[in-house]
Amino acid sequence: MTDEPGPSPIDRPAGGMSVGRLEAFSDGVFAIVITLLILDIKVPEGAHGQLGAALAAQWPQYVAYLLSFLIVGIIWLNHHATVNLVSRTDHRLQVYNLGLLLAVSVLPWPTALLAEYARDGTADDQRLAVLIYGGTSTAMAVTFNLLWRYLIKRTALHRPGLDLAGLAVRNRRYNVGLAVYPLATAIGLVSPVLFLVLMLALAGLYLLPTPELRTDA
Amino acid sequence: MTDEPGPSPIDRPAGGMSVGRLEAFSDGVFAIVITLLILDIKVPEGAHGQLGAALAAQWPQYVAYLLSFLIVGIIWLNHHATVNLVSRTDHRLQVYNLGLLLAVSVLPWPTALLAEYARDGTADDQRLAVLIYGGTSTAMAVTFNLLWRYLIKRTALHRPGLDLAGLAVRNRRYNVGLAVYPLATAIGLVSPVLFLVLMLALAGLYLLPTPELRTDA
Amino acid sequence: MTDEPGPSPIDRPAGGMSVGRLEAFSDGVFAIVITLLILDIKVPEGAHGQLGAALAAQWPQYVAYLLSFLIVGIIWLNHHATVNLVSRTDHRLQVYNLGLLLAVSVLPWPTALLAEYARDGTADDQRLAVLIYGGTSTAMAVTFNLLWRYLIKRTALHRPGLDLAGLAVRNRRYNVGLAVYPLATAIGLVSPVLFLVLMLALAGLYLLPTPELRTDA
Amino acid sequence: MTDEPGPSPIDRPAGGMSVGRLEAFSDGVFAIVITLLILDIKVPEGAHGQLGAALAAQWPQYVAYLLSFLIVGIIWLNHHATVNLVSRTDHRLQVYNLGLLLAVSVLPWPTALLAEYARDGTADDQRLAVLIYGGTSTAMAVTFNLLWRYLIKRTALHRPGLDLAGLAVRNRRYNVGLAVYPLATAIGLVSPVLFLVLMLALAGLYLLPTPELRTDA
Secondary structure, eight states: OTTSOOOOSOSSOTTSOOHHHHHHHHHHHHHHHHHHGGGGSOOOSOOTTOHHHHHHTTHHHHHHHHHHHHHHHHHHHHHHHHHTTBSOOOHHHHHHHHHHHHHHHHTHHHHHHHHHHTTTSOHHHHHHHHHHHHHHHHHHHHHHHHHHHHHHHOGGGBOTTOOHHHHHHHHHHHHHHHHHHHHHHHHHTTOHHHHHHHHHHHHHHHHSOOTTGGGGO | OTTSOOOOSSSSOTTSOOHHHHHHHHHHHHHHHHHHGGGGSOOOSOOTTOHHHHHHTTHHHHHHHHHHHHHHHHHHHHHHHHHTTBSOOOHHHHHHHHHHHHHHHHTHHHHHHHHHHTTTSOHHHHHHHHHHHHHHHHHHHHHHHHHHHHHHHOGGGBOTTOOHHHHHHHHHHHHHHHHHHHHHHHHHTTOHHHHHHHHHHHHHHHHSOOTTGGGGO | OTTSOOOOSOSSOTTSOOHHHHHHHHHHHHHHHHHHGGGGSOOOSOOTTOHHHHHHTTHHHHHHHHHHHHHHHHHHHHHHHHHTTBSOOOHHHHHHHHHHHHHHHHTHHHHHHHHHHTTTSOHHHHHHHHHHHHHHHHHHHHHHHHHHHHHHHOGGGBOTTOOHHHHHHHHHHHHHHHHHHHHHHHHHTTOHHHHHHHHHHHHHHHHSOOTTGGGGO | OTTSOOOOSSSSOTTSOOHHHHHHHHHHHHHHHHHHGGGGSOOOSOOTTOHHHHHHTTHHHHHHHHHHHHHHHHHHHHHHHHHTTBSOOOHHHHHHHHHHHHHHHHTHHHHHHHHHHTTTSOHHHHHHHHHHHHHHHHHHHHHHHHHHHHHHHOGGGBOTTOOHHHHHHHHHHHHHHHHHHHHHHHHHTTOHHHHHHHHHHHHHHHHSOOTTGGGGO
16 A cells, blocks of 8 residues: 555655655665774784884775775765655665665675785685675665666655656666676776776766766765 | 643643654664674685685674664664654653664674574574574564554554554554564574574565555555 | 854854754764664674573673663653753853763773673772773763753753743752762772662663653653 | 756755755764774773773873864864755765765774874884874865865855855864864874874864854854
């Protein structure tokens, strides 16, 4: 019944969840993940005058941290722009949202894995770390697109007056987004360093305020 | 006095707590618990080419993580649907809510216990880990039902226009929920792996958008 | 200027902070502290059939956890009931609030200290752990009372229609609260176990819905 | 398009992000960082009657903790006062805000670094720890000022009725703020202890309710 409710005079219907609380919970998860990441950057102990060298040797930790920070920041921006389209939620939307939050919550673990093995692991270990990190970011893109596609389809939940042309532009972008992480991962199987550079470049590209990219900010 | 206040023209009465802040605090706790869980999945150190094997050996950590993530996600959905019924709170409701948050906050610990002992412990240790995990989930179900039953009874806090037939349906479901975790725990005393499978199946069943289950989403 | 602003037609004045955001930030800190506490309860490693005994030996961790959970829960309830009295904030109120949040944020550390030394430390170490835990709870009560007294005095921030008789009752209670933690700490210098029992009893007493205690819920 | 949107009758336009959600996410990050800091203050293990001495030897941890707590508290106050000026956001504002949150999220790491090396490191290590801590606080001031300057310039986002004279006063203060952290860091290269004292004094100065300083509270 909640999947196709008729118009209701009640502001916060007992059979549905307000968008506000879905946002609050999701914002909490995004904010915690983005902040927990720093716990994986370690302080070298007992460096006895070699602190600079010890810190420099940790560079994969910094790169992995920065990358995951940006990926979560971007998915948060997209999440807001998406949830912003609806005025109500239903059970299925909440389940899709939980799926996205699951992929996001997992991210600190592949981040630590990548930081640990991107430089010092054997070639096999490096590839596995890249694969797991790339797989997690792909899972974020896939679960986000499930949420997005469900929302587009479920017009009963839409806010009045949506800009349908704008939605079509975003739809194309999100489709591109779906391909980007698996591609970078495939390249990363050859070179983990290239993987890091490529992923950082993609994130920077998104955040740059180029005209085309800012349309759904 | 706050337990039975008369109708008040003031929006946020000084003698009561707004539902919004109870939700915000609870959402914070749910979001933090669901996100902290990942900290217990460790990165194997010094795997020297055996990273794949080392990661595979950690499977109980992944299963325990996923299970706890789903259990917290489900209790969050139910919590929202329940708090959504009231337009005001009182001291007793807040205390019951704190009781539920206590059970939820504890969950990362039995999760880590289960991850550590579900496979490698002696039969006795495995049983104890299952018992503590099952006991914590049962405590979540019990404290949730205390909150729920108090809310149903305390009509003075209800939002106007509640669907009483819908409440009766949910009441039956929550009663079933009370029995499910102790039953799975009893079975888990025989086989910890069966316990994990059963608990995951129950969570998946809840999240599937079957017609009957989505009525209170 | 912000300390004594005249009535303003603007809902969220540029020279002041909305109560909502002060609550949101404080709720975040309370929720995180109450949830982080579980990270200090350790999972015994390599128990090889002795998991029950290993877990039982950790009882001070469970008691310290429960106590800190309840103390944070109670201060959150009081914080809400207090912030609920004002319709605007000023710089000084925000600084007092930061002072309270500082005392609350510190709590996980004395909790871990008490858990580590309440049973196994020498008599001197036990006394020091009790003193630091008692001192932190006293600091929470003192900073809370600074916030409270400032609010009572600063009528320009009050919401219209406050129940002054109710405020007087709460004022007496908070004065009692100020004495309770130092007293329990003094007793705790003789017996750490008595300290834990006494502090838990005080928390339970507060949460019980006795008529007198629920007036400011 | 979102960078210069015309006036819209829709409250939460699909092409922009509500200020409320930007605040909620930022508050979450601030609250988590300020609360996570305590995890870096360790409990001495096995002190066997020497707990007092062991705790006293940890003084750099307490000072670094307090300093970072105050710095995050102050940036939160300034962040609120700044975001409070706008009624809408755009992509660029969100990216600047993410930049500030990045600098804030990083802080627990230089805090731990400073706590570890401020007293026990060699002179070189001490200088490096001071430099990294000072650099992070400077990055916070710089990213905050980027956000501030963008907001001042982008009048299309402003709330109606902003006090322009008050903005000019704040602008001067924030300019001073930009110079303060690099200066303290330069002095800290000579003496880490002086760095800690100076930084704490600056934070205390800000929080004191002197007439001039509270104008933008």
